[in-house]
Amino acid sequence: MTDLTYRLPQKRHLVTPLPGPRSQELTTRRRATVAAGVGSSVPVYTADADGGVIVDVDGNSLIDLGSGIAVTSVGASNSAVAEAVREQVGHFTHTCFMVTPYEGYVRVAEELAALTPGDHEKRTVLFNSGAEAVENAVKVARLATGRNAVVAFDHAYHGRTNLTMALTAKNMPYKHNFGPFAPEIYRMPMSYPFRDADGLTGEQAAQRTISQIEKQIGGDAVAAIIIEPIQGEGGFIVPARGFLPTLQAWANENGVVFIADEVQTGFARTGDWFACNDEDIVPDIITMAKGIAGGMPLAAITGRADLLDKVHAGGLGGTYGGNPVACAAAVATLEEMRAHDMPARARHIGDLATTALQTLADEVDVIGDIRGRGGMLAIELVRPGTTEPDPELTKKVAAQCLAEGVIILTCGTYGNVIRLLPPLVIDDDLLTDGLDVLAAAIRSAAQA
Structure with a gap:
């Protein structure tokens, strides 16, 4: 890139066999x-x-060609991010936002309200990892709807905690012998154009899924649908066009919270700020992590104010969630992403x-x-x-x-x-x- 300077030579160069x-x-x-x-x-x-x-x-x-699994999108030692971290560390590394809060957390929430899809009123909570964000998005959906069932998909990956292992599809290495898992998780077929029989359109694949949801669970029992707009660990599966909008329309009609897991796809990775932008999907809640803070541990959920504000005070949070150093890195990362388009x-x-x-x-x-x-x-x-x-x-x-x-x-x-x-x-x-x-x-x- 002509508008960036690099600290290290950008060349492949081997001096020993690997590993050395x-x-x-x-x-x-x-x-x-x-x-x-x-x-x-x-x-x-x-x-x-x-x-x-x-x-x-x-x-x-x-x-x-891995970016630490889509984390270091702006580089692993971006000078602006590194300087923001140094500046923040010189003042304080931690106070716990739940004890004595600080502006950096609020600044990140403001940034996410502006960047995430939709112009509705939003609220944000910051966490440490993508799995933690997913877990809390499900908590919010269940509390807000008063329902228990959560729909996840074939080939999905959502994390390694007990609940997120239940949401994740693949057994080895993520789930093997780690059960029993959290209940009321229901797995449905994903649109997988390369492997779908009979060339299903996105709308047809979605109707197949909706039919199974209605028969096996009942729409009025579902708290949330959670889906990666492009699946990550499952194989970078891009659903056929129309699949996501059809699912979202059904969710809206049935009072189901539509959660977009953009932990891997978010923050410019797919050519939009978020993968949902491609088909104008506006999630009720969006989960984020990985590319958000230039390699510092930070995650977030951003969603409809009426959903997140239903949670009682103290119901969301964590000791390190929204750490001030990670927040400083996030603000600098987003500024770099904008500056270099x-x-x-x-x-x-x-x-x-x-x-x-x-x-x-x-x-x-x-x-x-x-x-x-x-x-x-x-x-x-x-x-x-x-x-x-x-x-x-x-x-x-x-x-x-x-x-x-x-x-x-x-x-x-x-x-x-x-x-x-x-x-x-x-x-x-x-x-x-x-x-x-x-x-x-x-x-x-x-x-x-």
């Missing part, structure tokens, strides 16, 4: 002290990061990457689908000439990319989706280099 000796040493130390249940998809240890690169402890410079930058990234990926798809027969929007793109890999998922091929591609100094993430219910979430500040040359490495890895794996 220092990373291997840290892995040995880790095994002696860190619980085995905490996994890492890339076995290199970060020493520095800036723009679109991560430098490991061995001095290797890798291209980052990150939604437009995400669209540019999407155009550049999609063109390259479509060219690749014409060469190999293992790409079943290319999908996503803006800086949130996916490649679904299949066995040649079929729609059968190929998770082993996907693992090979990810491993080959890492060996060449490119970090990519995988996801999907079937483990066969490569997801691309580059920092929105990545420059074109670096992104193109990363895509070239990815294309070569797919070609090589397809021929093996």
